[in-house]
Amino acid sequence: MFLIYLRRELSRRKKAALVISMGLALGIALVITVTSVSSGMKQAQTQVLKSLYGIGTDMTVTKAAEAQSSSSARPKFNFDAKSDDSSTSQSSDRVMTAGGQTLASTKVADVAKQTGVSNAVGALSLNVMKVDGTFTQGKAKSTTSGGTGEGGQGGGQGGGQPGVQGGGASFDVNSYTVYGVDTANLTLGPLSSSKVTTGATFTSAQSNAKVAVVDSAYAKTKSLSVGKTVTIKSVKYTVIGISTATSGDSAANIYIPLKQAQTLASSANKVSTIYVKATDSQQISAVKSTIQKNISGTTVTTSADLAKTVSGSLSTATKLATSVGKWLSVAVLLAAFLVAALLTSSAVSRRVREFGTLKALGWKSGKVTRQVIGESFVNGLIGGALGIALGLGAAYVVTAISPTMTAELGSTTSSAGGPGGGGMGGGPGRQAASKAIEVALSAPVSLTTIALAAGLAIAGGLIAGGFGGWRASRMRPADALRSVA
Structure with missing residues (x-):
């Protein structure tokens, strides 16, 4: 009914x-x-x-900012003078740690031991400024005066004056980024935000090998492909892979093993960033507080902190x-x-x-x-x-x-x-x-x-x-x- x-x-x-x-x-x-x-x-x-951050990263640990003098961060380039050539080529690389701040590699293990931390991986971010070009040596010439000096015809105070004609310099400045990654743990860190589309990625055995993975956009600009070499500070690295950023944005132009990056920057046993994965994504704030409390002199940045800086x-x-x-x-x-x-x-x-x-x-x-x-x-x-x-x-x-x-x-x-x-x-x-x-x-x-x-x-x-x-x-x-x- x-x-x-x-x-x-x-x-x-x-x-x-x-x-x-x-x-x-x-x-x-x-x-x-x-x-x-x-x-x-x-x-x-x-x-x-x-x-x-890279996939799987919940936070990063870096060294707390310190006051630095302006002269310490100013790049310097020294070229050797060569008098036997009228035109000489010069090239110099300036390798600098991004931000100028580094942490001891032992800090990676210290961070990994903290409560709530699932994994921690260190990396070294470098900025390379390459200057190359040519000097052209000028020629010395003297100018003469048509007057007559007191000491006789064509002499005395009316003589020629020395001068340099010609010569000059033409230099090109190229700046790019290099990231030293831990080849034993590629699931966490800067390279995790990219996918190797051509060639191969690093293996754990290549921890100190002269090999590199190059970002696809940078490789296209510099006409690089697998098998070719890139030179950084007179060291040649063989390109073993081309990577493409999965998020549409590249973290670095070139990736090399961490030990090689430390050697280039004269920063043995140093890292610039520690990538951290928490055991529980709901406890990230607590893990951040634990790291800052137990490891002094560090700055911990979470995804929530980073989200506050996103505008547009x-x-x-x-x-x-x-x-x-x-x-x-x-x-x-x-x-x-x-x-x-x-x-x-x-x-x-x-x-x-x-x-x-x-x-x-x-x-x-x-x-x-x-x-x-x-x-x-x-x-x-x-x-x-x-x-x-x-x-x-x-x-x-x-x-x-x-x-x-x-x-x-x-x-x-x-x-x-x-x-x-x-x-x-x-x-x-x-x-x-x-x-x-x-x-x-x-x-x-x-x-x-x-x-x-x-x-x-x-x-x-x-x-x-x-x-x-x-x-x-x-x-x-x-x-x-x-x-x-």
Whole structure:
């Protein structure tokens, strides 16, 4: 009887049911859209952070910044003078540790022993400034005067004056980044944000080998390929692999074994950055505090710290989606619930004769209430289905269009070698303290979001039905008689 009456009443009031369902559907669709876009923006931010950290890295440890004199960071180039050649070629490499700050390699083991740390790997970030060109030696000549000196014709004070004509110099300056990586642990650290697409990556046996992995963009610029060599500070390294950044941004131009990088920079047993993976991603703040407390003179930078330095359209849109978008969704959803409740109550008011008659026939108030709630429940299911369909459609459109967002990466410290750090090189492998990265936005919809949307739709229907059922339960048979008169 209940289901038969329910089906008949819904069929008889199709327009009213459709209006209530569409109101709930719009609210549900907005919730799904905002939630999916927010999820996509979080994924985009994670992608940007991985371009700095590398996959699997939760935080980095660097040496605390110290005051440095300007002269200590000023690059110097010394060339040998050669008088036997009229034109000589000169070349010199200046290898500097990014940020000028290093830690003892023993600190890597100290960090790995801390509570909450799953793994720790050291790396050395270098900036290489190469200057090469030619000197051209000038020729000495003297100029003569046409006058006559006191000592006789053509002599005396009217003689020639010495001078140099011709000569000069032409030099080219090339700056690039080199990263020394631990070949025994490549799953953590700077190279983990790239994928070797040509050739091979390092092996643990190549801990001190003269081999290199080159970033694809740099390899294209310098016409490098597997098997060719690159020269750094007069040392030739054989290219064994070409890597491509998986996040769309390169951490360094050239990767070499850590021991080789330490030799180039005259920094034996030194690292500039320690990459740390926590045992529990929910306890990163606690691990950070533990490291800073137990290992003095270090700066710990987490992904949360780095996220604060991300600006640009991605950051702005993320803030809007998580704050304005969230409250807008709540407001629209509440409005949809309120409209559904009012429409249901209005529909009940127009059914005075019907409910009064049913009560006169012996229907209890509870049964009348259940009837109204049942109708609203079905309306909620219909609204939920329509809302989920609209929300999935909107998310698909956003993913299909894939609007490009820009993330500006700033500095977290002035000179430390941590991610985004400033100073010469900007941070691990960075050539500047700020860099723009473009990320395509998607709008993934999870099963949790769909379940939440369905639950909200059902809740909206039940709330509207409960309010309308309460009004229907208060009607008396006498109200039906008055409406007939």
